[in-house]
Amino acid sequence: MLKRSMDEDDPLDDFNPREITLDGVMKIVHVSGTGPAVIVMTEMPGISPHVARFARWVRDAGFTVYMPSLFGRDGAVPGADEGKAVFQRACISAEFRAFAGKGSSPVTRWLRSLARLAHGECGGPGVGAIGMCFTGNFALTMMLEASVIAPVLSQPTLPLDDPAGIEMAPEELAAVRERLERDDLTVMAYRFEGDRFCRAQRFATYREALGDRFIGRVLPDSAANRDTLAPFFEHVVASPHSVVTAHLIDEAGQPTIAARDEILSFFTRRLIA
DSSP states (O other), X not given: OOOOOSSSXXXXXXXXXXXXXXXXXXXXXXXXXXXXXXXXXXXXXXXXXHHHHHHHHHHHTTOEEEEEXXXXXXXXXXXXXXXHHHHHHHHHOTTOOOSTTSOSOTHHHHHHHHHHHHHHHHXXXXXXXXXXXXXXXXXXXXXXXXXXXXXXXXXXXXXXXXXXXXXXXXXXXXXXXXXXXHHTOOEEEEEETTOSSSOHHHXXXXXXXXXXXXXXXXXXXXXXXXXXXXXXXXXXXXXXXXXXXXXXXXXXXXXXXXXXXXXXXXXXXXXXO
16 A cells, blocks of 8 residues: 555545435445455544555555545545534534434435445445444444444543433434344444543443443553654544544554554455455
């Protein structure tokens, strides 16, 4: 994979930006690669160079990446002021349910339709999905779509006002648990120990709801990159948070690289092997 700067806007010129209309809603989806489909959902405040780098790692592992534009400027380095504005708009958007007691975000219905489309286009046994931060729990809700068989939750952040909440209606969660048991599936999840947006209470709720079908990894704060962070992550996030993107240390032997490799192996085992 061509080495690209994480400090400059990414042109995403190795992705095909497709206008995809599903359920009457059009979104740009950046598509690249061959093989079974993996939906890569961006963290806040948008498809940054770090998110694009992770998507390329997935693509180069043998998958077709579908990376929908959900908020922010595609390819932009996350600035503090712009990032805060994107975050505030998303919190009041009708597509997202940022606060407790409101159930799953409506955008997950569109994402389930995207998974169904991607499975039809790419074939294979099913589709992988990874959500990060604001979209972190979306991969679990997407399991209400039968094609999604490899869900990954990276630092799931919603709901913002309930550290133990998981942004799903009880009947949806019960349906996902039943499916995990019936189809012998598992859910992978990742967070940093000191993450102030994704706390231990949330993983405890997942574990109680999903039992041993939930595999949660907690990385020490010392494993997080603290150097040359984009302004949004340095000044707004202000804690170890983004396991496979902004806070990943791209060096052999690092716990964040081990997490990345485990995710890629999970996709391979479920979708290719």
